[in-house]
Amino acid sequence: MSKGITLSPKHGVNASMDICFWCGEPKGILMCGMMKGDAEAPKGMVTSLEPCDKCKENFGLGVQIVEVIDDGSRFENNLIFSIKDEDGKVKWPTGRFVVMKADAINGAEAGSVMLCTPETMDKILEKHDKKAKESEGSSDTGEANANEEDAKEEK
Numbered sequence: 001m002s003k004g005i006t007l008s009p010k011h012g013v014n015a016s017m018d019i020c021f022w023c024g025e026p027k028g029i030l031m032c033g034m035m036k037g038d039a040e041a042p043k044g045m046v047t048s049l050e051p052c053d054k055c056k057e058n059f060g061l062g063v064q065i066v067e068v069i070d071d072g073s074r075f076e077n078n079l080i081f082s083i084k085d086e087d088g089k090v091k092w093p094t095g096r097f098v099v100m101k102a103d104a105i106n107g108a109e110a111g112s113v114m115l116c117t118p119e120t121m122d123k124i125l126e127k128h129d130k131k132a133k134e135s136e137g138s139s140d141t142g143e144a145n146a147n148e149e150d151a152k153e154e155k
């Protein structure tokens with residue numbers, strides 16, 4: 001399976017949590033071992049865009065709409081955090097996404113993924129918030145995950 005790790009003299013297996021990019025929950029444990037400069041591994045790391053089991057289930061219920069941007073420089077060109085659009089262009093998810101019922105989107109299938117711009121995501125979330133206010137307690141449009149840290153508000 002794995003090639004094995006080189007133990008860190010200071011931190012041993014140097015364990016870290018493998019964090020789900022989508023929900024921020026731990027999905028496993030990473031053994032980092034000897035890292036550059038014998039650094040201590042962070043408490044948690046996102047190592048891929050692979051969703052955790054809970055997110056997988058959630059995404060399968062509808063269409064996952066993912067906010068992406070063109071500029072991935074803040075990810076230091078780490079391609080594991082990129083998504084390709086229909087034209088094969090590399091896009092970078094910001095961490096904001098919603099899952100919508102497939103029948104709410106024309107021609108969409110449950111379990112599929114759609115990419116959108118931050119502007120579109122703002123509109124979707126705005127609509128979602130309005131709906132949520134109108135019908136308290138109902139979550140018909142699915143769960144909204146707004147990562148405020150990543151959402152750069154330009155107002």
Ligand SMILES: [Zn+2]
Nearest residue numbers: 020023052055
């Ligand atoms: Zn998750």
